[in-house]
Amino acid sequence: MKILKKSILADVSGLRIVRIDIFAPEIALKAQAGQFVVVMADEKGERIPLTIVDKDINTGSIQLIYQEAGFTTQILSRLKVGDSLYALVGPLGHPTEIKNYGKIILVGGGVGIAEILPVARALKQAGNQITTILGSRNKELLILEEELKNISDRIYIMTDDGSYGQKGFTTEMLKDLLSKDKYDLIYAVGPIPMMKMAAMVSKEYNTRTLVSLNALMVDATGMCGCCRVSVFGDVKFSCVDGPDFDASGVDWDELEKRNKVYSVQEKHICKLKL
Amino acid sequence: MIQEPVKVKEAPVELRTGNFEEVIRGYTQEEAIAESTRCLQCKNPVCISACPVNIDIKKFIYYIRQKDYAQAYFTIRQKNNFPSICGRVCPAEYQCRKACVLTKKDAVFASPEAINIHFLERFVGDYGKNNHLDVPVEKEEKFSRFKVAVVGSGPAGLCCAGELARKGVRVDIFESLHKTGGVLRYGIPPFRLPWDVLDFEIDYLKRLGVNFFPNFLVGKTATLTQLFDRGYSSIFLGLGAGVPGFLKIKGENLCNIYSVNEFLTRINLMSAYKFPEFHTPVNIGRNVLIVGGGNSAMDAARVALRLQKINGLPLNTTVIYRRTETEMPARRLEIEHAKEEGVKFGFLVQPKEFIGDDQGALGKLVCLRSELGAPDNSGRRRPVIIPGSEFELDCDLCVIAVGLSANQVLINATPQLKINQDRDLIVNPQTMETSIPGVYAGGDIVGGEGTIIEAMGMAKAAARAMIDSFIKQV
Numbered sequence: 001m002k003i004l005k006k007s008i009l010a011d012v013s014g015l016r017i018v019r020i021d022i023f024a025p026e027i028a029l030k031a032q033a034g035q036f037v038v039v040m041a042d043e044k045g046e047r048i049p050l051t052i053v054d055k056d057i058n059t060g061s062i063q064l065i066y067q068e069a070g071f072t073t074q075i076l077s078r079l080k081v082g083d084s085l086y087a088l089v090g091p092l093g094h095p096t097e098i099k100n101y102g103k104i105i106l107v108g109g110g111v112g113i114a115e116i117l118p119v120a121r122a123l124k125q126a127g128n129q130i131t132t133i134l135g136s137r138n139k140e141l142l143i144l145e146e147e148l149k150n151i152s153d154r155i156y157i158m159t160d161d162g163s164y165g166q167k168g169f170t171t172e173m174l175k176d177l178l179s180k181d182k183y184d185l186i187y188a189v190g191p192i193p194m195m196k197m198a199a200m201v202s203k204e205y206n207t208r209t210l211v212s213l214n215a216l217m218v219d220a221t222g223m224c225g226c227c228r229v230s231v232f233g234d235v236k237f238s239c240v241d242g243p244d245f246d247a248s249g250v251d252w253d254e255l256e257k258r259n260k261v262y263s264v265q266e267k268h269i270c271k272l273k274l
Numbered sequence: 275m276i277q278e279p280v281k282v283k284e285a286p287v288e289l290r291t292g293n294f295e296e297v298i299r300g301y302t303q304e305e306a307i308a309e310s311t312r313c314l315q316c317k318n319p320v321c322i323s324a325c326p327v328n329i330d331i332k333k334f335i336y337y338i339r340q341k342d343y344a345q346a347y348f349t350i351r352q353k354n355n356f357p358s359i360c361g362r363v364c365p366a367e368y369q370c371r372k373a374c375v376l377t378k379k380d381a382v383f384a385s386p387e388a389i390n391i392h393f394l395e396r397f398v399g400d401y402g403k404n405n406h407l408d409v410p411v412e413k414e415e416k417f418s419r420f421k422v423a424v425v426g427s428g429p430a431g432l433c434c435a436g437e438l439a440r441k442g443v444r445v446d447i448f449e450s451l452h453k454t455g456g457v458l459r460y461g462i463p464p465f466r467l468p469w470d471v472l473d474f475e476i477d478y479l480k481r482l483g484v485n486f487f488p489n490f491l492v493g494k495t496a497t498l499t500q501l502f503d504r505g506y507s508s509i510f511l512g513l514g515a516g517v518p519g520f521l522k523i524k525g526e527n528l529c530n531i532y533s534v535n536e537f538l539t540r541i542n543l544m545s546a547y548k549f550p551e552f553h554t555p556v557n558i559g560r561n562v563l564i565v566g567g568g569n570s571a572m573d574a575a576r577v578a579l580r581l582q583k584i585n586g587l588p589l590n591t592t593v594i595y596r597r598t599e600t601e602m603p604a605r606r607l608e609i610e611h612a613k614e615e616g617v618k619f620g621f622l623v624q625p626k627e628f629i630g631d632d633q634g635a636l637g638k639l640v641c642l643r644s645e646l647g648a649p650d651n652s653g654r655r656r657p658v659i660i661p662g663s664e665f666e667l668d669c670d671l672c673v674i675a676v677g678l679s680a681n682q683v684l685i686n687a688t689p690q691l692k693i694n695q696d697r698d699l700i701v702n703p704q705t706m707e708t709s710i711p712g713v714y715a716g717g718d719i720v721g722g723e724g725t726i727i728e729a730m731g732m733a734k735a736a737a738r739a740m741i742d743s744f745i746k747q748v
Binding site for chain 1: 450451452460488489490491494495496516517518520522526527529530532533535536539540544545549550551552553554555557633634635681682683
């Protein structure tokens with residue numbers, strides 16, 4: 001659980017995206033693309049899920065990427081190389097279903113780009129043709145462009161402010177691509193509005209879309225039901241039934257509301273500067 | 275003439291709802307002796323056969339009377355590894371105390387006159403703990419070449435580990451959470467089972483040489499096959515009944531509707547009642563409804579009430595249950611405590627639909643009234659809905675406590691494990707061995723919502739069967 005490496009992938013006026021390599025040989029041995037771990041930064045901390053971005057069996061390490069979005073990720077950032085996490089368990093959730101689908105579009109928004117990287121690698125290895133669309137607010141916040149460029153047959157970059165690539169949203173590019181050609185699968189990870197939009201666009205073109213959901217979790221082993229989501233009208237637990245689901249069945253409004261259930265406490269604890 | 279039962283001291287109601295400290299303070303020596311002298315020392319002690327692990331109740335009570343607390347302790351420990359825990363959480367009014375001859379004939383649960391066996395057990399357990407009365411360890415060299423993996427650190431796992439370690443078997447316990455104790459840690463609030471009692475039992479196992487591996491989810495971090503590859507001779511599965519039940523009614527995914535597992539896990543395991551010192555939040559309702567009639571429903575109600583009190587809100591927590599108080603499966607003591615503390619009850623009420631606001635937050639629960647009909651499979655009278663009885667309850671936070679089922683993570687990862695229609699593990703009832711040779715199981719994973727003491731009984735049977743198989747291999 002020791003932090004072996006730490007690097008800042010992006011830092012725009014305090015909004016940082018951080019990559020850490022953690023010594024976790026057992027998890028490294030078992031982890032597959034699409035799976036996640038639960039992390040506790042310290043004894044009093046929250047349990048938060050983070051996707052396993054990469055693993056190295058030789059060094060016995062896994063790689064995690066997070067944005068300092070809330071209190072717990074800020075606490076996590078206080079840990080230095082050589083420090084240990086208080087708790088780390090995994091790999092959790094079902095791996096993404098990897099096979100030769102044919103032509104695939106990967107859509108990554110913001111820190112969600114980190115989650116599509118391992119899936120991109122695995123899908124490429126399975127013989128798929130990969131088209132990648134990356135989106136971020138601006139040039140400085142764009143992460144893992146090189147890594148994904150190396151895997152992708154084609155790559156498109158979208159920024160909200162047009163400071164890099166094309167100005168606009170990833171889903172606009174997605175629509176554009178789908179209108180010109182047929183694809184066999186879309187895999188999208190990013191903020192809820194982005195995944196929701198990707199689901200709508202892909203439905204229009206009748207293309208199957210998988211998303212990795214970021215519901216709130218506590219134990220993340222199927223014990224509490226905090227992460228329950230409605231998919232095609234059925235209640236599913238993101239932690240043990242997911243995290244990947246067919247985007248066309250997800251009740252996005254419900255997920256968005258459920259994810260905000262502690263926003264008051266989050267603001268409060270951030271203000272305290274503990 | 276039979277003396278009056280000796281009342282156990284409890285924290286005053288006004289004080290206890292403002293904190294999470296233990297409510298029952300336990301008997302003093304004088305009180306324990308007085309209570310023990312009420313025991314009739316029956317020729318045919320029916321209480322013993324009513325105990326799932328057949329503690330020699332008559333004998334340990336006799337020793338209390340003789341002020342030989344050490345002998346009382348060792349008498350209990352012959353059958354029960356954790357008297358301090360069971361004395362606090364056993365549903366004695368349905369077991370030993372119900373069988374006690376002082377209970378009125380045909381009573382559904384123990385009469386108040388029945389001997390307070392649970393309080394005496396707790397007294398003896400705490401005496402042993404406080405006086406470091408260690409049960410003799412009979413480690414045998416021949417067992418030291420055997421290594422057992424215990425999966426889950428709840429009551430079944432802890433008990434099985436203790437049984438094996440005392441014989442000299444090497445034991446490793448794997449726990450998926452960051453803290454050990456299973457349901458004793460995440461499920462039972464500290465005002466009912468203080469952490470130092472649990473920690474004492476876990477430390478005892480550590481002193482016996484048992485290794486604990488938290489943050490290890492068997493089925494994901496390693497499969498059973500991989501555990502065997504690591505050199506374990508046998509595996510014991512004590513995974514518990516970790517999956518929460520829901521009502522499956524409209525609106526159940528609105529914000530501020532919790533499963534009882536989530537609510538209690540946030541409070542107990544994550545200390546959310548100390549937010550922001552601890553970083554895990556929990557919401558606090560003004561109109562809290564708890565749905566269910568079991569012990570976890572009582573725990574959730576008493577927790578919700580404490581959160582209201584600690585946060586300066588008027589106390590407004592109501593348990594709704596579809597049958598009546600008599601049919602509630604909760605311990606009578608918990609129901610009494612909940613009532614004393616100010617928890618309200620709505621009986622013969624069935625939830626129909628949750629209604630929320632445009633932010634997705636819970637606002638109301640639509641309910642139906644019911645009446646009791648003919649008994650169902652459980653022997654309890656089935657609630658029958660009264661047509662046209664629909665009504666609404668204001669409710670901004672709801673906890674659903676309607677039964678649990680077995681965790682499926684390991685079962686899904688291990689297709690060779692045979693399960694029944696309830697998705698519980700099928701075992702040989704004598705040996706507790708599963709469909710995979712060398713893999714044993716006990717506790718709630720093999721059926722229903724048992725009690726802690728039943729889980730321990732199964733764990734002991736499994737440990738015995740493992741020892742027997744090791745003897746054959748020596």
